[in-house]
Amino acid sequence: IANRRHPEPRGRVLTIAGSDSGGGAGIQADLKTIALLGGYGMSALTALTAQNTLGVSGIHPCPADFVSEQVTAVIDDIGADVVKTGMLYSAEIVACAAGLVERYGLPAVVDPVMIAKGGAPLLRQDAVATLIDRLLPQTYLLTPNVPEAAALTGIPIEGEKEMERAGEKLLAMGARNVLIKGGHLRGEAVDLLLTPQGVHRWSCERLAGRNTHGTGCTFSAAIATLLARGEPLPVAVGKAKKFITAAIRTAVDLGRGHGPVNHWR
Numbered sequence: 001i002a003n004r005r006h007p008e009p010r011g012r013v014l015t016i017a018g019s020d021s022g023g024g025a026g027i028q029a030d031l032k033t034i035a036l037l038g039g040y041g042m043s044a045l046t047a048l049t050a051q052n053t054l055g056v057s058g059i060h061p062c063p064a065d066f067v068s069e070q071v072t073a074v075i076d077d078i079g080a081d082v083v084k085t086g087m088l089y090s091a092e093i094v095a096c097a098a099g100l101v102e103r104y105g106l107p108a109v110v111d112p113v114m115i116a117k118g119g120a121p122l123l124r125q126d127a128v129a130t131l132i133d134r135l136l137p138q139t140y141l142l143t144p145n146v147p148e149a150a151a152l153t154g155i156p157i158e159g160e161k162e163m164e165r166a167g168e169k170l171l172a173m174g175a176r177n178v179l180i181k182g183g184h185l186r187g188e189a190v191d192l193l194l195t196p197q198g199v200h201r202w203s204c205e206r207l208a209g210r211n212t213h214g215t216g217c218t219f220s221a222a223i224a225t226l227l228a229r230g231e232p233l234p235v236a237v238g239k240a241k242k243f244i245t246a247a248i249r250t251a252v253d254l255g256r257g258h259g260p261v262n263h264w265r
């Protein structure tokens with residue numbers, strides 16, 4: 001990632017993720033978030049989705065070779081300070097992303113996107129093993145929600161104690177740091193960051209709004225941007241948590257379903 005003329009981190013974020021035609025999640029959420037937080041966003045598309053606030057009606061994956069070509073074009077010229085991955089869809093694309101992260105030595109924020117709120121599979125079942133075997137060991141920060149952490153570890157999660165146990169297992173599986181987001185549990189929304197130096201905890205009141213589409217993408221893109229701007233990990237997560245909480249609190253109705261969290265006024 002070295003660019004000899006600009007040795008300091010300066011907010012370059014490459015997102016490897018899917019397109020949400022409705023603009024609420026995926027690449028579109030990432031690029032809006034990166035720009036708003038003062039970074040420079042670049043994208044390698046893994047799949048197109050036909051999607052709106054009611055759900056996903058179609059998925060058109062990109063050939064893995066062409067995902068690779070997009071990443072190579074960006075890194076060979078512009079470079080990146082942090083790479084973020086979102087919807088990777090197939091085992092081929094997961095393996096391709098893992099290989100690129102390893103080849104370029106990029107710090108990777110991996111959001112293990114699996115299933116859209118409406119139920120559409122954004123990661124094929126046969127790609128989960130590849131994510132565990134190939135991408136987890138290349139991950140600087142893994143950001144699963146509770147269902148994703150449970151699916152990756154096999155640990156049923158009903159409270160904070162199991163969140164922490166699953167986080168420790170994910171560290172043992174190769175992720176350098178793990179942020180488990182507790183928004184799917186009842187009560188306070190608790191997020192736990194597990195690092196080799198210890199555990200950090202954030203808690204905030206549960207917000208009632210239904211406009212939460214793209215929350216996970218927006219949160220992980222915010223963390224990636226703050227890291228790319230040189231913030232230490234716990235500071236980046238704390239600031240991103242404030243950012244996503246404000247985004248959920250102020251999201252306005254758009255469309256007939258779950259509106260996006262990134263309609264900023």
Ligand code: PLP
Pocket residue numbers: 017018019020025026027049051086087113115116117118122212213214215216217
């Ligand atoms: N579509 C794409 C392309 C995504 O990357 C994601 C989330 O990561 C989603 C949809 C799912 O968004 P949500 O579950 O918030 O509806």
